[in-house]
Amino acid sequence: MSLAAASSVTPDPDRPGRHVAEIAPGWDIVGNANGGYLLALAARAGADAADGRLPVSITAHYLAPGKVGPIELDSEVLRVGGRFSTVRTTMADADRTLLAVLGTYAEIDPATPAHPTERVDASPPDMPSPDDCTPVEPTDTFPPPFMGKIELRLHPDDASYGETPGGTPRFRGWFRLHDEEPVDAFGLLVAVDAFPPTIFNAGLPVAWTPTVELTAHIRRLPRAGWLRCQFTTRFITGGFLEEDGEIWDDTGQLVAQSRQLAVLPRA
Amino acid sequence: MSLAAASSVTPDPDRPGRHVAEIAPGWDIVGNANGGYLLALAARAGADAADGRLPVSITAHYLAPGKVGPIELDSEVLRVGGRFSTVRTTMADADRTLLAVLGTYAEIDPATPAHPTERVDASPPDMPSPDDCTPVEPTDTFPPPFMGKIELRLHPDDASYGETPGGTPRFRGWFRLHDEEPVDAFGLLVAVDAFPPTIFNAGLPVAWTPTVELTAHIRRLPRAGWLRCQFTTRFITGGFLEEDGEIWDDTGQLVAQSRQLAVLPRA
Numbered sequence: 172m173s174l175a176a177a178s179s180v181t182p183d184p185d186r187p188g189r190h191v192a193e194i195a196p197g198w199d200i201v202g203n204a205n206g207g208y209l210l211a212l213a214a215r216a217g218a219d220a221a222d223g224r225l226p227v228s229i230t231a232h233y234l235a236p237g238k239v240g241p242i243e244l245d246s247e248v249l250r251v252g253g254r255f256s257t258v259r260t261t262m263a264d265a266d267r268t269l270l271a272v273l274g275t276y277a278e279i280d281p282a283t284p285a286h287p288t289e290r291v292d293a294s295p296p297d298m299p300s301p302d303d304c305t306p307v308e309p310t311d312t313f314p315p316p317f318m319g320k321i322e323l324r325l326h327p328d329d330a331s332y333g334e335t336p337g338g339t340p341r342f343r344g345w346f347r348l349h350d351e352e353p354v355d356a357f358g359l360l361v362a363v364d365a366f367p368p369t370i371f372n373a374g375l376p377v378a379w380t381p382t383v384e385l386t387a388h389i390r391r392l393p394r395a396g397w398l399r400c401q402f403t404t405r406f407i408t409g410g411f412l413e414e415d416g417e418i419w420d421d422t423g424q425l426v427a428q429s430r431q432l433a434v435l436p437r438a
Numbered sequence: 439m440s441l442a443a444a445s446s447v448t449p450d451p452d453r454p455g456r457h458v459a460e461i462a463p464g465w466d467i468v469g470n471a472n473g474g475y476l477l478a479l480a481a482r483a484g485a486d487a488a489d490g491r492l493p494v495s496i497t498a499h500y501l502a503p504g505k506v507g508p509i510e511l512d513s514e515v516l517r518v519g520g521r522f523s524t525v526r527t528t529m530a531d532a533d534r535t536l537l538a539v540l541g542t543y544a545e546i547d548p549a550t551p552a553h554p555t556e557r558v559d560a561s562p563p564d565m566p567s568p569d570d571c572t573p574v575e576p577t578d579t580f581p582p583p584f585m586g587k588i589e590l591r592l593h594p595d596d597a598s599y600g601e602t603p604g605g606t607p608r609f610r611g612w613f614r615l616h617d618e619e620p621v622d623a624f625g626l627l628v629a630v631d632a633f634p635p636t637i638f639n640a641g642l643p644v645a646w647t648p649t650v651e652l653t654a655h656i657r658r659l660p661r662a663g664w665l666r667c668q669f670t671t672r673f674i675t676g677g678f679l680e681e682d683g684e685i686w687d688d689t690g691q692l693v694a695q696s697r698q699l700a701v702l703p704r705a
Contacts, residue, residue, distance in 0.1 A: 227678070228651040228699045230497040232524050232542050234517045249528065249538050250501045254701075255650065257499050257538055259526060261516065271516050271524055273540040275499050275650050288642055288702055290607070290674040340557070375555055383522065383542050384495040386653050388699050390676030405560045406692050409657030410553040411494070413695060425673050428680060430697055432495045432655050434521075435555055 172197070173352050174320070174361060178211045180219065180244060190216040190244040194237050194264075200315040204237035206382050206431075207364030208317070211357040213260045213272040216244035218356075221256035221276035225356040229274035230386040237262070237269050279356060281392045295419035296343040296401040298326045304345060305330035307367075314367075321365050322347045324397075332371040340373035340404035342366040345397040346418070354393050362398055363387045363416045363429035369404040370412065370433075380412060380433035387429040393420035410435050439464070440619050441587070441628060445478045447486065447511060457483040457511040461504050461531075467582040471504035473649050473698075474631030475584070478624040480527045480539040483511035485623075488523035488543035492623040496541035497653040504529070504536050546623060548659045562686035563610040563668040565593045571612060572597035574634075581634075588632050589614045591664075599638040607640035607671035609633040612664040613685070621660050629665055630654045630683045630696035636671040637679065637700075647679060647700035654696040660687035677702050 177195035192215075198208040210231045218225055246260040255275050262270040298304060304324035307314050326343040346362045348354055354362065364385060370377050399419040404412050416429035444462035459482075465475040477498045485492055513527040522542050529537040565571060571591035574581050593610035613629045615621055621629065631652060637644050666686040671679050683696035 228499070230540060230651070230653060232495070232516075232540060234519075234524055249499075249535050252501075257501055259538060259540070268516050271526060271540055273497060273499060273526070273538055286675075286677040286702055288644055288674060290640065290642065292607075292672045340559075373557065375557065377555055384497070384653075386497060386651075386697070388678065388680065390673070390678060405558065406657070406695065407555060407557040408553075408692055411655065411657060413655065425675055428673065430653070435553055 173350070174211065174348055174358055175352065178208070178215050178357055180212065180216045182219065188220060188246050190219065190246070192242050192244060194239050194242055196239045197316050198320055200317055201312060202238065205317045205361070205364060206231070206233060206385060207361040209237050209262065209270050210272065210364070210385065211360040213244060213262050213270055214274065214357055214360055216246050217258040217260045217272065217274050218276055220246035220248050220258050224256050224276035225279045226274045226389060227277045227279065228386065228388050229272060229360070230384060232271045232384045233382050234271060235267050235269045238264065240264060242269070279389060279392055291425060293417070295399045295423055298343055298345070298399065301345045301397050320349050321361065322349060323365060329372055332367055338374040340369040340407070342369060342372065342402045344400055346400050347397050353395055354398060356389050356392060359389055359393070359418060359427045360387055362400060362418050363427055364431070366400065366402050368433065369402050369414050373407070377435060380435060383432045383434055385429065385431035387427055389427050391424055391426045393426040394422050396421035398426070440617070441478065441615055441625055442619065445475070445482050445624055447479065447482045449486065455487060455513050457486065457513070459509050459511060461506050461509055463506045464583050465587055467584055468579060469505065472584045472631060473498070473500060473652060474628040476504050476529065476537050477539065477631070477652065478627040480511060480529050480537055481541065481624055481627055483513050484525040484527045484539065484541050485543055487513035487515050487525050491523050491543035492546045493541045493656060494544045494546065495653065495655050496539060496627070497651060499538045499651045500649050501538060502534050502536045505531065507531060509536070546656060546659055558692060560684070562666045562690055565610055565612070565666065568612045568664050587616050588628065589616060590632060596639055599634055605641040607636040607674070609636060609639065609669045611667055613667050614664050620662055621665060623656050623659060626656055626660070626685060626694045627654055629667060629685050630694055631698070633667065633669050635700065636669050636681050640671070640674070644702060647702060650699045650701050652696065652698035654694055656694050658691055658693045660693040661689050663688035665693070
């Protein structure tokens with residue numbers, strides 16, 4: 172099932188602002204739906220509430236794990252401006268709220284010429300070609316089933332996670348959706364949370380770092396092809412760590428930036 | 439008036455979840471209240487709704503400028519967990535919604551020993567002492583009245599903004615509140631938006647970049663004294679720019695990290 176199908180949402184005709192949807196099977200990490208996939212679902216509801224505008228800045232706080240099955244998405248449009256709409260959305264299953272989301276939506280038209288003011292003081296990560304990187308194949312546990320929905324090719328220097336950590340909390344690699352499904356704004360929200368946690372490469376005795384909050388900024392829609400991705404952590408301190416993501420398309424344009432705050436297990 | 443007084447909020451006994459407050463005079467940039475100050479006001483309402491827990495990750499979307507006068511803050515607690523509470527808050531004046539905020543709140547106890555897992559791959563910015571940096575003094579226009587509520591000392595290399603831009607979209611400098619008021623979690627929310635926009639130092643023909651969204655992560659409460667701050671922009675692209683902030687206390691600990699998305703005026 173494509174991401175487009177797995178993230179489809181349907182307006183509830185009886186409840187203004189409500190969409191119903193399903194958390195589809197296979198998008199999970201050991202039973203819990205991937206955070207980027209959940210965000211894509213919420214963003215589709217938000218974008219529909221915003222009359223088709225797309226998320227340019229969207230933040231999710233993760234309240235409870237998402238399991239396969241029906242969900243409800245309630246969106247409230249807080250403002251509609253000439254350029255931006257602000258929408259907040261909650262996702263709930265039968266038992267509880269899973270996700271709280273707040274986003275600003277706008278038109279992101281790939282045909283729009285570049286803004287004349289451009290300045291980028293960074294480069295896409297330097298990596299071998301996808302064929303020379305390390306594919307991540309899904310299993311029932313680790314790597315998780317979710318890896319069957321996407322294609323991930325890790326930089327060989329970063330691919331020893333779980334075995335001989337390189338000591339740098341970083342992952343670089345290529346991303347695309349399964350079957351080369353084009354990556355739209357919602358696909359980018361999957362991409363920003365698709366890589367293994369950076370802590371896996373930190374050489375530290377920490378196995379899992381739940382996401383508290385994730386914010387993604389979408390700068391452009393990507394051209395077709397592999398996306399070049401990099402996730403880094405500089406601050407493991409105060410019981411938390413950030414994970415900063417950059418996603419570039421194959422024309423060398425930055426398409427998305429992300430940061431998530433994850434929590435270390437209590438000592 | 440101290441920040442504590444200027445950001446105080448009062449529960450409305452007739453409306454559960456509602457606080458009333460005032461946008462105080464003097465916290466403005468040419469008539470519009472500073473974004474960090476507005477966020478501090480909203481966070482005080484959110485923290486009260488979260489039974490005194492403090493924001494560890496908080497995001498504000500800016501919908502309309504805040505003017506001096508009464509406001510209402512409506513908070514909804516979405517989840518209370520053993521460690522985290524999630525609260526969303528809106529701020530409105532008599533006419534419209536000004537701010538939409540979503541935050542995760544927790545106890546941040548300065549007496550708690552450091553988590554045993556610590557790793558920081560960054561350093562506080564290297565700067566001359568506050569006495570050897572360039573103070574920013576308030577005027578009615580620029581620098582704005584807000585600068586009278588805080589003390590800002592810019593790195594001399596970054597202080598030529600508006601005159602001879604250095605060409606690097608960065609500000610480094612020292613921050614403290616006026617009268618050496620201790621900086622608590624709410625003071626940190628002011629600090630993350632207290633510096634001039636990085637674009638002022640970019641050597642680009644752009645005068646103003648309104649904030650769409652600001653996210654702050656609070657890692658620790660600072661020890662007393664000056665805070666060492668750095669704000670940088672790497673990506674002016676797609677019509678937007680990010681502004682990444684790091685705030686360190688005078689013991690060399692990272693206390694807060696921030697990122698805001700600002701929009702370039704239409705070409």
